[in-house]
Amino acid sequence: MNRADLPALSIFASVAARRSFRRAARDLGISVSAVSHAITGLEASLGVRLLARTTRSVAPTEAGRRLLDRLEPALASIAEAIEIATAQEDRLTGILRFSVPRSAAEMVLVPLASAFIRTHPGVEIDIRAEDGFRDIVAEGFDAGVRFGESLEQDMIAVPLGPTLRAAIVAAPSYLAGRSRPVAPQDLHDHVCIRRRFAGGGLYRWELGKGDEAVEVTVAGGLILDDDRLIVDAALQGAGLAYVFEAQVAAEMADGRLERVLEDWCPGFPGFHLYYPSRRLMRPVLRAFVDSLKR
Template identity: 40%
Template sequence: MKNRATLQELEIFAAIARHLSFRKAAEERNVTPSTLSHAMTQLEQRIGLRLLQRTTRSVALTEAGQAFLLRIQPAINDLTDAVDDLNSWRAEPRGTLKLNMPRAAEALYFSDLLLPFKQAYPDITLEIASNDGFVNIVEQGFDAGVRYGNEIAQDMIAIPFGPALHLIAVASPDFIAAYGRPAQPEDLLHFPCIQRRFASGKLYKWEFVRQQQQLEIAVRGDLILDNDHTMIAAACAAAGIAFLHRESVRQALATGQLVALLEEFSIEMGGLSLYYPGRKYLATPLRHFISWLQQYNQQRLKN
């Protein structure tokens, strides 16, 4: 009986294993790294096995530690979900909802989807991490993520996150007055364009469709950005032609700051999806957000 681990010790070990860092695990649990180190030392001494390999610069799981984590992680998830599920008994749901999404998704949907959800559920803490790199939401401690459908692992549950997206080339009236307008997608090779670089380091090839055939154009330009907001500002300032989601430039098009180009060749993207692990119990904040998103999608279809 003496060599049994407590639930707190299991949670501490799982947090350290998830981050492979005493400092990050301590920040997550709001304690000091030395507290976690002491707890792990006591656990290892009591069970007579080393679970972690520690150096001054790194932390790694031993073979026994890896096997132990695989056994306890599902049980910890179930216990955490069971506690979170108690929120449904409250009149006002509480808890934290952590979402990861591309910056473009946050910009497109913050005002009319994400912020209204937070205002409707004031006792839910909404935390959004926006970046364009690929993130393992389970390892990084997120409840759900947002990505394009073809980027989502098959073992995840996914539902539409807003309507299908259209990509469109845009430029300012001043730019068009100075350089003219491209008539075909290939003409873009002769115009200064605002290029996009992905987090992977690759430059984006602009996508069009002609007679049901998809085209990719490796545009050129001496301004390279990775953020929709700055691309819109640069295009409005006549710095080049930009290629963006139509929804993100809707206001600039309506006010005449930007003009749509090559509209007959614009392509419809598959759209974004909210995805999350298929657990038996969903945390209450995530369950309410899924319901909110489904209502949002239905309303958009009516409009």
């Protein structure tokens, strides 16, 4: 390959990502004609068509997709290497992109990120809070957050907080006149607020006491996919809710929610920040991880 093609490869990756010569030119700070010239020259040099162009769209050809599969990780490594070489510890800059469950964003990551950007005002932290698992490498995230029990082996994990504990709660208005559950099987006599996972399945409540562990398929007419909405529904007397203890500490303290089956509520491995072990570590991510360890 001609070394003169190297800048054009970066331009090609930008056009392919944005599906537009104009948007790529704007992001790269060059003219549309310069982008078009670079792509035309690259295709002529390689002897293959990399982009299929119409009056309305631009998309990689099959050859272009094969090239991108190898090219994008290489370009990311180059960018990271340059960032590492030019970084100054006292003037961190850059964007950190995290993919996290909504409960983790609320309970741990947003407070930590807020403290970090106060110390490093040149840093931006972009948090994608949603409960479906994402491939952080393929989708360009710097790191993700999961429970410690569900991490891939090729990831480096850093604890974000202590062990979490579940809580089953309900409003006094719901519990009034009802027998409180004292064992997991008693949940079948109650209305429960159910939770749906991002993948579509319904959560089975995980309970444990000593060496005994059970999963209970609960019943109830209200199904939600967000912890905050589940807490709000419980406050309105919709039924029993299964959430993290930390999410309802204030509501339990002031009596708006009451706890049941406390001795059956287990602890979970806390949230962990994770990132790929095979990638050069960007200085801004290293600084964030170091702040967690401190």
